[in-house]
Amino acid sequence: MPTSATFVARLQRALGDDAVLTDPSELAAYGSDRCRGDWPIAPTVVARPIDELGVTSVVRVCAEEGVAIVPSGGRTGLAGGAAAPNGECVLSLERMRRILAVDAAGRLLRAQAGATVEDVQLAASAHGLLYPVDFAAKGSAQIGGSIATNAGGVRVLRYGSTRAWVSGLRVVLANGEAVELGGSLVKDNTGYDLRQLFIGSEGTLGVIVEATLRLTQPPPGLVTVLCAVASEPAILELFARMQRALVLQAFEFFDHACLEHVLAHRDRSGGPFAEPAQYYVLVEVESESQSTDAMRARVMETLEAATAAGEITDAVISASSVQARELWSLREDISESLHRHRPHKNDIALPVARVAEFMSQWRPLVRRLLPGAQALVFGHIGDGNLHLNVLPPPDMEPAAFVARCRTYDAEAYALVHDFSGSISAEHGIGLLKREHLHFSRDAAQIAAMRAIKLAFDPHGLFNPGKLFQAGA
Amino acid sequence: MPTSATFVARLQRALGDDAVLTDPSELAAYGSDRCRGDWPIAPTVVARPIDELGVTSVVRVCAEEGVAIVPSGGRTGLAGGAAAPNGECVLSLERMRRILAVDAAGRLLRAQAGATVEDVQLAASAHGLLYPVDFAAKGSAQIGGSIATNAGGVRVLRYGSTRAWVSGLRVVLANGEAVELGGSLVKDNTGYDLRQLFIGSEGTLGVIVEATLRLTQPPPGLVTVLCAVASEPAILELFARMQRALVLQAFEFFDHACLEHVLAHRDRSGGPFAEPAQYYVLVEVESESQSTDAMRARVMETLEAATAAGEITDAVISASSVQARELWSLREDISESLHRHRPHKNDIALPVARVAEFMSQWRPLVRRLLPGAQALVFGHIGDGNLHLNVLPPPDMEPAAFVARCRTYDAEAYALVHDFSGSISAEHGIGLLKREHLHFSRDAAQIAAMRAIKLAFDPHGLFNPGKLFQAGA
Numbered sequence: 001m002p003t004s005a006t007f008v009a010r011l012q013r014a015l016g017d018d019a020v021l022t023d024p025s026e027l028a029a030y031g032s033d034r035c036r037g038d039w040p041i042a043p044t045v046v047a048r049p050i051d052e053l054g055v056t057s058v059v060r061v062c063a064e065e066g067v068a069i070v071p072s073g074g075r076t077g078l079a080g081g082a083a084a085p086n087g088e089c090v091l092s093l094e095r096m097r098r099i100l101a102v103d104a105a106g107r108l109l110r111a112q113a114g115a116t117v118e119d120v121q122l123a124a125s126a127h128g129l130l131y132p133v134d135f136a137a138k139g140s141a142q143i144g145g146s147i148a149t150n151a152g153g154v155r156v157l158r159y160g161s162t163r164a165w166v167s168g169l170r171v172v173l174a175n176g177e178a179v180e181l182g183g184s185l186v187k188d189n190t191g192y193d194l195r196q197l198f199i200g201s202e203g204t205l206g207v208i209v210e211a212t213l214r215l216t217q218p219p220p221g222l223v224t225v226l227c228a229v230a231s232e233p234a235i236l237e238l239f240a241r242m243q244r245a246l247v248l249q250a251f252e253f254f255d256h257a258c259l260e261h262v263l264a265h266r267d268r269s270g271g272p273f274a275e276p277a278q279y280y281v282l283v284e285v286e287s288e289s290q291s292t293d294a295m296r297a298r299v300m301e302t303l304e305a306a307t308a309a310g311e312i313t314d315a316v317i318s319a320s321s322v323q324a325r326e327l328w329s330l331r332e333d334i335s336e337s338l339h340r341h342r343p344h345k346n347d348i349a350l351p352v353a354r355v356a357e358f359m360s361q362w363r364p365l366v367r368r369l370l371p372g373a374q375a376l377v378f379g380h381i382g383d384g385n386l387h388l389n390v391l392p393p394p395d396m397e398p399a400a401f402v403a404r405c406r407t408y409d410a411e412a413y414a415l416v417h418d419f420s421g422s423i424s425a426e427h428g429i430g431l432l433k434r435e436h437l438h439f440s441r442d443a444a445q446i447a448a449m450r451a452i453k454l455a456f457d458p459h460g461l462f463n464p465g466k467l468f469q470a471g472a
Numbered sequence: 473m474p475t476s477a478t479f480v481a482r483l484q485r486a487l488g489d490d491a492v493l494t495d496p497s498e499l500a501a502y503g504s505d506r507c508r509g510d511w512p513i514a515p516t517v518v519a520r521p522i523d524e525l526g527v528t529s530v531v532r533v534c535a536e537e538g539v540a541i542v543p544s545g546g547r548t549g550l551a552g553g554a555a556a557p558n559g560e561c562v563l564s565l566e567r568m569r570r571i572l573a574v575d576a577a578g579r580l581l582r583a584q585a586g587a588t589v590e591d592v593q594l595a596a597s598a599h600g601l602l603y604p605v606d607f608a609a610k611g612s613a614q615i616g617g618s619i620a621t622n623a624g625g626v627r628v629l630r631y632g633s634t635r636a637w638v639s640g641l642r643v644v645l646a647n648g649e650a651v652e653l654g655g656s657l658v659k660d661n662t663g664y665d666l667r668q669l670f671i672g673s674e675g676t677l678g679v680i681v682e683a684t685l686r687l688t689q690p691p692p693g694l695v696t697v698l699c700a701v702a703s704e705p706a707i708l709e710l711f712a713r714m715q716r717a718l719v720l721q722a723f724e725f726f727d728h729a730c731l732e733h734v735l736a737h738r739d740r741s742g743g744p745f746a747e748p749a750q751y752y753v754l755v756e757v758e759s760e761s762q763s764t765d766a767m768r769a770r771v772m773e774t775l776e777a778a779t780a781a782g783e784i785t786d787a788v789i790s791a792s793s794v795q796a797r798e799l800w801s802l803r804e805d806i807s808e809s810l811h812r813h814r815p816h817k818n819d820i821a822l823p824v825a826r827v828a829e830f831m832s833q834w835r836p837l838v839r840r841l842l843p844g845a846q847a848l849v850f851g852h853i854g855d856g857n858l859h860l861n862v863l864p865p866p867d868m869e870p871a872a873f874v875a876r877c878r879t880y881d882a883e884a885y886a887l888v889h890d891f892s893g894s895i896s897a898e899h900g901i902g903l904l905k906r907e908h909l910h911f912s913r914d915a916a917q918i919a920a921m922r923a924i925k926l927a928f929d930p931h932g933l934f935n936p937g938k939l940f941q942a943g944a
Contacts, residue, residue, distance in 0.1 A: 105712050106825050150661050161659060164636070179916045186855040187633060187821045187897035189622050189672055190905075190912040191939050192921050196668035200661055217716075240577050244689075288760055349659045353578055383658040425659035433662075440662040444651045449664050451927035456920065467663050 007065045008045055011089070014057035019095075021046035030090045033075040033082040034137075035432055038402070043070065043084035048092045052170070052178055052209050055091065059207065059461070060176040062089050068464050071203035073145025074116065076137035078345065079430030081149060081202045081466055088464075091207060093144050099123040100210065107215040108167060108184050113144025113208045117151070120213060129215040132159035136332055144208040150200035152426040154331075157382035158249045158286070159216070161426075163199045168212035171198055171205075174457045184212055197452065202428050203463040205456040221287035222249060223295050224324035225303070228277035228314040229253075232356035235279055235381060238311045239352070242283060243382075245302045246295075249284040254378035256280075258334045261376070265337035272330065273314045281312075281381070282331045334378050342398065343376075343389040344405045348416050349425035352384040358419050359386070365415060366390055369408045373401075385425040388412070413439040429467050437468060479537045480517055483561070486529035491567075493518035502562045505547040505554040506609075507904055510874070515542065515556035520564045524642070524650055524681050527563065531679065531933070532648040534561050540936050543675035545617025546588065548609035550817065551902030553621065553674045553938055560936075563679060565616050571595040572682065579687040580639060580656050585616025585680045589623070592685060601687040604631035608804055616680040622672035624898040626803075629854035630721045630758070631688070633898075635671045640684035643670055643677075646929045656684055669924065674900050675935040677928040693759035694721060695767050696796035697775070700749035700786040701725075704828035707751055707853060710783045711824070714755060715854075717774045718767075721756040726850035728752075730806045733848070737809035744802065745786045753784075753853070754803045806850050807859075814870065815848075815861040816877045820888050821897035824856040830891050831858070837887060838862055841880045845873075857897040860884070885911040901939050909940060 012020045021030070022045055031041040044067065047058045062069050070084045072092045084090050093114035100110040104127040111120055117131075117138040124131040133146065135153030145151075147169065151162045159165070168182035181195035182188065198205055229235050239251055256276050263271060272280075287295035296317055306312045318324035350358050359377060366375040372393030379387040390408070392401040413423045417439045423429075429437055437446060446468060453467075484492045493502070494517055503513040516539065519530045534541050542556045544564045556562050565586035572582040576599040583592055589603075589610040596603040605618065607625030617623075619641065623634045631637070640654035653667035654660065670677055701707050711723055728748050735743060744752075759767035768789055778784045790796035822830050831849060838847040844865030851859040862880070864873040885895045889911045895901075901909055909918060918940060925940075 103825065106823065150665075152659055152661075156659065161661075163665070173916065173920075177916050179914065179920075181917070183892060184823045185821045185892075185894050185897075186824070187624055187628065187852075187857050188894040188912070189624075189896045189898055189900045190894055190909060191672070191674075191901060191917075192669055192924055193622075193635070193672055194917060194920055197664055200663070200665055202663075349657045351578065351656045352658070353575065380659075385659050420655060420657075422657050422660040422662055424661045425657075426661055428661045429663060437662060440660070442651065444645065444649050445653070445663075445666060448645075448651075448666055448928065452664055452924060455923035455927050 004065055007061070007067060010061045010065070011045060011047055011058065014061055015047060015049055015054050019048045019050065019054065021048065030072060030092060031084040033077040033080060035078050035080040035083070035430065037080045037083065037431055039080065039083060039085040039431055041083070041085065042087060043090045044087045046090045046092055048095050050095045052172070055172050055207055055209050056176045056178060058089065058091050059172055059174070063174065063176065063459065063461055069207070069461055070463055071148065071207045073114070073142035073148070074137065074140040076141045077145070077149060077430060078347070078427040079424070079432040081428050081430035082145070083431055085431070086465070093142060096209065102127050103184070104129060106184060109213045109215055110210065111143050111213065112210055113142060115143050117141050117143055117146050124215045130218040131165065131213060131215055133162050133165055136335065143211055143213070147199055147208055147211055148201060148203050149428045152380070152383070152385065154250050154252060154380065156380060157251055163196070165214045166195065166199055166211060167214050169195050169198055169208055170210035172207045172209055174206065174459065174461050178209065182212070202430060202466050204453055204466055206462060219249065219286040220290045221292040221295065222324065223285045223287055223292050223299050224318040224327050225283045225285065225299060226272055226316045226327045226330070227281045227283065227303070227312045228273045229279040229281050229312055230310070231278060232359050234311045235281060236353065236356055237309070238281060238306050239382060241306055241311065242302060246299065247286040248382065249286050250282065251382035252282040252331050252379070253381045254280055254331060254334055255376055257374060257376045258378045259330065261337040262330055262333045265333065272316055275314065277313055280330070282327060331378070338376070338389055338391070341391045343391050344401070346388040346409070346412055347425050347427040348386055348388060348421055348423060350384045350386065350416070350419050350421040352382070354419050355381060355384055355386065358415070361415060362388065362412065365411060366408070369411060370404055372396070383425070409436065431466060434466070434468055476537055479533070479539060482533050482537070483517060483519055483530065486533060487519060487521055487526050491520045491522065491526065493520065502544060502564060503556040505549040505552060507550050507552040507555070507902065509552045509555065509903055511552065511555060511557035511903055513555070513557065514559060515562045516559045518562045518564055520567050522567045524644070527644050527679055527681050528648045528650060530561065530563050531644055531646070535646065535648065535931065535933055541679070541933055542935055543620065543679045545586070545614035545620070546609065546612040548613045549617070549621060549902065550819070550899040551896070551904040553900050553902035553935070554617070555903055557903070558937070565614060568681065574599050575656070576601060578656060581685045581687055582682065583615050583685065584682055585614060587615050589613050589615055589618050596687045602690040603637065603685060603687055605634050605637055608807065615683055615685070619671055619680055619683055620673060620675050621900045624852070624855070624857065626722050626724060626852065628852060629723055635668070637686045638667065638671055638683060639686050641667050641670055641680055642682035644679040644681055646678065646931065646933050650681065654684070674902060674938050676925060676938055678934060691721065691758040692762045693764040693767065694796070695757045695759055695764050695771050696790040696799050697755045697757065697771060698744055698788045698799045698802070699753045699755065699775070699784045700745045701751040701753050701784055702782070703750060704831050706783040707753060708825065708828055709781070710753060710778055711854060713778055713783070714774060718771065719758040720854065721758050722754065723854035724754040724803050724851070725853045726752055726803060726806055727848055729846060729848045730850045731802060733809040734802055734805045737805065744788055747786065749785055752802070754799060803850070810848070810861055810863070813863045815863050816873070818860040818881070818884055819897050819899040820858050820860060820893055820895060822856045822858065822888070822891050822893040824854070826891050827853060827856055827858065830887070833887060834860065834884065837883060838880070841883060842876055844868070855897070881908065903938060906938070906940055
């Protein structure tokens with residue numbers, strides 16, 4: 001994408017010199033998210049406005065100069081949604097990170113798009129309230145990006161995804177105009193809910209500059225449990241049992257191979273249980289009062305029944321918040337402990353009832369297509385969301401593994417399709433999965449999405465090539 | 473809208489004679505909803521298919537013959553969204569009312585669009601589960617229509633509007649193709665959430681033929697309270713107090729004039745309290761166990777504190793489910809008791825914190841523009857949703873009152889706009905409020921809505937003239 005000689009100068013005039021980065025190391029840093037794809041990292045420029053006026057200036061200059069815009073948050077995404085492979089202008093929201101207002105009585109918080117999810121959580125917490133969307137990258141992930149990707153995380157089971165917590169959005173459209181979608185109202189039935197289109201749009205329809213978020217009361221207390229589970233069907237039986245008896249904040253699982261990697265990463269050999277199990281389930285239960293004794297007793301009862309039914313072989317209930325954090329870390333450290341092995345990842349969703357059956361077909365598929373590779377699975381089983389990980393065989397060249405994974409992806413996604421699942425539960429499509437979109441969306445839906453894209457962004461200004469091929 | 477001589481014959485061939493109604497009394501019945509507007513009731517024909525194939529046939533025949541379609545549910549709407557004023561084909565879903573499946577473990581229910589909201593509630597209840605969207609017209613309102621209007625009701629405070637409970641939709645588009653949007657997945661981040669566009673679209677984008685709905689566990693017990701409240705600000709103070717201390721299922725209010733109408737309608741003089749109050753608040757509190765004794769004690773404590781703070785002057789706690797129903801009927805019978813007086817209604821939403829201030833400006837506005845008219849207000853104050861009612865002065869001609877209400881509407885909606893409110897919290901825009909849409913949506917948003925309409929329905933087949941003027 002060639003840019004005119006005056007383009008960078010115009011941006012500098014509009015925003016000030018310090019707001020425009022062109023240094024190669026900076027272009028490299030801002031031109032990619034946490035997804036390593038086979039596309040180049042090649043933005044022309046990084047624009048870092050400090051206010052909405054600056055954002056509208058960037059949009060207008062880019063529209064006039066024919067330079068595409070990649071809206072950019074914390075770049076913690078795992079699908080290349082924030083990648084700039086083709087001479088784009090990266091529009092970073094990082095200098096717009098103010099918490100603008102907290103309405104404690106109305107349980108609403110207004111923030112600029114560049115505030116991190118953790119900034120929002122802390123501001124809510126200072127008023128005794130909870131912003132319940134929670135995921136590992138929250139310290140870097142920005143609220144704008146988390147909305148544009150409809151971020152999920154570990155408490156979707158209890159609170160839903162980001163979509164459920166967005167009351168209002170302020171968005172800059174392709175014509176440079178800012179528009180307020182929704183607001184602080186609980187109810188508003190006045191036509192199409194445009195705000196919903198922007199949630200999960202991956203920056204393809206406009207730039208989110210501010211958001212009004214709903215808050216809730218935090219649970220009085222929590223009880224954390226780790227269970228050793230013998231089989232895939234037992235995980236689902238345990239889930240049904242616990243969901244009937246208790247209010248679950250989280251129901252996470254991981255297989256024994258995941259646990260081994262976490263322990264190896266920490267240079268430890270002893271796991272949480274004397275006997276290893278095939279799977280482990282981490283459950284967080286909501287308590288009605290700050291004193292969790294009564295809830296611990298109820299959890300114990302449920303676990304005894306689950307043991308009698310053969311669903312679990314062992315369990316630990318946290319006795320303190322320190323112990324709860326230790327149990328959580330066994331789940332949360334998985335991604336980091338796998339990182340050095342360069343795993344191939346898939347983030348899929350299935351109807352919850354079919355998770356066990358899927359896993360029993362997925363493991364043979366890995367053995368067949370990627371012999372010698374280690375298959376690991378963990379995720380948010382209460383949402384039907386599995387994070388499938390495959391580690392390259394020790395003797396395989398990285399390039400050969402990547403090539404093999406292409407074939408594997410197509411077959412794995414076809415299996416997901418057969419199970420009425422989704423090829424992306426949380427991470428989005430970005431550049432990484434756009435060629436596979438048809439496994440989750442049929443031709444009529446993709447046509448409808450293209451028509452919407454065209455209606456909002458007729459000249460392909462915003463994040464072209466993400467979600468689907470530009471122009472095609 | 474002239475129709476070709478063969479049009480009705482083609483419909484009869486496609487659907488069978490008994491599925492096509494042309495009798496004037498039937499046209500009159502199917503050509504209107506519960507909104508009395510100044511438009512004619514003039515459909516050409518009523519088509520009542522029994523399956524999706526029938527719906528697609530109607531869409532294809534109408535598209536080819538150039539006859540517009542009014543998708544038609546229980547026609548309980550209050551904004552003329554289901555009105556057929558201009559020779560349209562009314563497409564009634566009433567013969568597609570099967571509950572197709574209940575997945576109790578997954579807490580999902582699949583129904584045809586013509587099932588009533590009550591059908592869905594009962595089917596969920598048979599599995600010990602709850603479909604929590606609840607409103608007075610549930611026995612007639614169909615699930616498809618309730619989705620197309622994003623129905624609210626008395627438990628939005630606890631459970632959100634219909635939008636929060638729609639997992640998947642099956643929709644017939646303008647080209648006659650059926651498409652499945654969403655499904656039974658909890659998570660699916662694969663592009664624009666098209667399902668959200670159809671929720672609240674008032675039949676302007678396509679015909680909903682099936683829906684997958686989420687269910688939840690019913691609360692173990694409920695405690696119902698009626699409070700006498702001295703002032704508008706006290707209502708909000710009481711709301712904040714109770715919301716902090718308890719899990720509220722509903723927080724409804726009505727003024728003394730509403731209570732008088734309900735009592736008069738029943739030929740009774742004695743109200744629930746010895747001394748009349750300015751306002752009454754009906755609160756439903758969730759109990760953690762079936763035995764509500766502990767919760768009643770907690771509610772009592774909260775009410776004592778509210779009394780000490782001067783927020784309430786009296787209160788009744790239900791001692792039985794019969795008594796709870798009796799308290800609820802004081803709120804639920806308001807609309808019926810006002811009906812014979814031919815009230816002019818507005819259904820507005822405001823930021824909750826500004827409700828009291830709004831009411832203090834609204835009453836003088838009624839006195840100024842409609843002298844002699846009685847102003848009444850009730851609604852879902854926990855959602856900021858007020859149902860404003862104005863009864864014509866006894867000596868005013870109906871036509872004169874309707875004319876005066878035009879001026880009143882414009883000023884009332886301007887006031888709503890000044891308070892950052894919505895001109896329609898629940899009822900929708902339909903034909904009734906389309907000229908006022910600009911008070912809630914700015915030009916950029918209306919343009920975006922038109923662009924979406926054009927993308928889905930380029931020839932204006934579905935419900936033309938609803939939400940906004942057709943073609944303009």
